[in-house]
Amino acid sequence: MNVRKVRDDSGYPPGSAFPIQSSVLGNPKSLNTISPNPLIPIHKSRSQSYQSKKKMPAIISVIGSLNVDLVTRTARVPVGGETLTSESFAIGWGGKGANQAVACARLSRTQAQAQASSSSSSSSPSSPASAVQVRMVGAVGADEFHAQFLQALEADGVNTAGVRVLPGKKTGVAVILVETGTGENRILVSPGANGHVDAGADLVDRDASVALFQLELPLQVVLGNMKSARQKGVVTVLNPAPAVVLPVEAYEGLHHLIVNETEAVALSGGERPAGGWDEVAAIFIERGVKNVIITLGGEAASQKGCVVPARKVKVVDTTAAGDTFAGAYTVAVARWKSMEKEAEFDLDAAIAYANRAASVTVQREGAQSSIPWADEVPGA
DSSP, rough: OOOOOOOOOOOTTTBOOOSOOOEEEGGGOSSSSOSSSTTSOOOOOOOOHHHHHSOOOEEEEEOOOOOOEEEEEEESSSTTTTTOSSSEEEEEEEEEHHHHHHHHHHTOHHHHHHHHHHHSSSTTTTTTTTTTTEEEEEEEESSSOOOOOOOHHHHEEEEEEEEEEETTOOOEEEEEEEEEETOOEEOOOOOOOOGGTTTTTTOTTTTTEEEOOSSSSSSSHHHHHHHHHTTTTTTEEEEEOOOOOOGGGTTTOOEEEEEEEHHHHHHHSOOOEEEEEEEEHHHHHHHOOOOEEEOOOOOOOOSSEEEEEEOOOSOOOOHHHHHHHHHHHHHHHHHTTSSSSOHHHHHHHHHHHHHHHHHHHTSSSGGGGGEEEGGGGOOO
């Protein structure tokens, strides 16, 4: 099996490393940039072909959850029966689906482009300035939160025409505890309207370039629409969080799977790999996934596959870091999909960009508020 490794000479002092690295093992049949020497990465510049072969705006449909985030920051999480006074409390907008939609919108354009779009009368907020349209598909409750939530998404350039407002239901809520010392978070979700999305509804637009899924909607909604996307020729990206056991058909024909190490272990069989994360990736490849991306936290991994080290930054809050990664990666996929067929997808560049974007997120507080714009990403 062909493998690739991307090296980086930066070190990782304890406590200072950005907590996402990526091990990628793509299906050799789906990749045509495999190096004959697995220790030498291939870096082909495709920026010119991206500009010259673009044939239509890239369209990303994010089918996922929308939650109101109730965020408490504390020096430490209380143990059972203990009461502590928190350092701060805030209400924000979140949900893995909405977070990833915002990430797609912001990371596909600069702040200047966003301002230009907001001052225009275009019905597609994230186009044409960025040549990427982002559509949020999901549900909120007809409650005190939904109007402001949808306005916030639209202000970020997300089209919300696909978000249903359900009478008699509450918008989903996520209670988030953030430890200020480490930036680590603990999240408890009440699905609300997310749990009432019609399992039989076809939510994937035929003109979409990419459909991005998570697992905070009912499983049958996700599985049915992943199948619909594949039948329509829409590229599928799955970030299976929270991790639940998936049927075999969920992996068959899946174009991109993005998992963290916990999800990778749970979904591949329940054991940490003894011989490297490429063994876990191979399990998903065998099930039918074309490309597997495993994010490894702060671990300084050294194994086969493609390892993209993290930037050294001060971690403030890890909330939405994974969502930022998924959004940035999906933007790269969508832009590639909008090219002529001979254009090659630069997997290494997509992962590196996603890593850099997420490294900005972890240096900020909050969920959607922490997600950067394209011009805020180092080296972008």
